[in-house]
Amino acid sequence: MSEVLEPKKASAAGTVASAEPVYALMDQRPADMSNAESPLSRFRWQVSSSGKNVGVVARELALLGHFILRGNVANADFVKGAAEVLGVELPGTLKSNAKGNLVVRWLAPDEWLITVPGEQAFAIESNLRKRLTGHYSLVNVSGGQTLLVLSGADAVNVLRKSCHYDVHDRNFPVGKVVGTTFAKAQCVIRRAGQQEWELVIRRSFADYLAAWIQDAAQEYGFAVK
Amino acid sequence: MLHIFCPHCGEYREEEEFRCKGQAHIARPLDPEACSDEEWGHFMFFRQNTRGQHRELWVHSTGCRKHFNVIRNTVTYEIEKVYLVGTKPETEGAAS
Numbered sequence A: 001m002s003e004v005l006e007p008k009k010a011s012a013a014g015t016v017a018s019a020e021p022v023y024a025l026m027d028q029r030p031a032d033m034s035n036a037e038s039p040l041s042r043f044r045w046q047v048s049s050s051g052k053n054v055g056v057v058a059r060e061l062a063l064l065g066h067f068i069l070r071g072n073v074a075n076a077d078f079v080k081g082a083a084e085v086l087g088v089e090l091p092g093t094l095k096s097n098a099k100g101n102l103v104v105r106w107l108a109p110d111e112w113l114i115t116v117p118g119e120q121a122f123a124i125e126s127n128l129r130k131r132l133t134g135h136y137s138l139v140n141v142s143g144g145q146t147l148l149v150l151s152g153a154d155a156v157n158v159l160r161k162s163c164h165y166d167v168h169d170r171n172f173p174v175g176k177v178v179g180t181t182f183a184k185a186q187c188v189i190r191r192a193g194q195q196e197w198e199l200v201i202r203r204s205f206a207d208y209l210a211a212w213i214q215d216a217a218q219e220y221g222f223a224v225k
Numbered sequence B: 001m002l003h004i005f006c007p008h009c010g011e012y013r014e015e016e017e018f019r020c021k022g023q024a025h026i027a028r029p030l031d032p033e034a035c036s037d038e039e040w041g042h043f044m045f046f047r048q049n050t051r052g053q054h055r056e057l058w059v060h061s062t063g064c065r066k067h068f069n070v071i072r073n074t075v076t077y078e079i080e081k082v083y084l085v086g087t088k089p090e091t092e093g094a095a096s
């Protein structure tokens, strides 16, 4: 852990003197990441295909910074401030916005998931804290979940086998985000490209979902990046 | 499986994504300390067992994780209306 910045102390007992928000801001990413283990770092993938005829490729985007941002879209300054810091607007219902490696996913009418490269996480968190006003919440949830990307021509078939949500182009265009179930586990699915799907999965379900996916993908030719 | 419209996501989703949280429009007593045991017991445990239109609270638990109300017919299972918490549309024959 890096140094902890102390939250501002209330001046008199039980009362906060100024309107300044009180919060603890800390860099939750260790300076030395050499021993860092993502939820899937110990998973032993069994690939079925080497080189040709690979229909599905799985890739974990490990150790990213994940933040849950909550706030009211009726607060114009909150919306404007978030867009200034993130470089993209907060997306509307079932949508996502991306800029480089930063992706903002709509989760609920007052809730978004922001994923950023791990080494940028603290800077972005700090900048949001500095800029945002009003009644909002920003929580670092990086340790609780991970991102698994399925790509390839048959990735869509793995989704069809695993969740009941309609993943047809007509219903699930590129950029759309849905919270649904994948193999009975809660999952946030984003279509990142025509043949690319990002699954936000919980740490405790990561092993189970990886095993499910590699089983479901065997018949198409499965590889891991 | 029920096909349920989530008013927050704006889409129909499978029942598997939702949880039913029981009867809707149950107001928590503003001053629990002032309640008699009977009043508190009614708030905590007593529910209607409606035959027909029933107002229920549901949560989109694996989706947006928001609550909303539905009017569901307990005989046919048909969901006749979906509406936001904080509103209470009138419907003919609906249990209050």
Ligand SMILES: [Zn+2]
Residues within 6 Å of the ligand: B006, B007, B008, B009, B010, B060, B063, B064, B065, B066
């Ligand atoms: Zn929803």
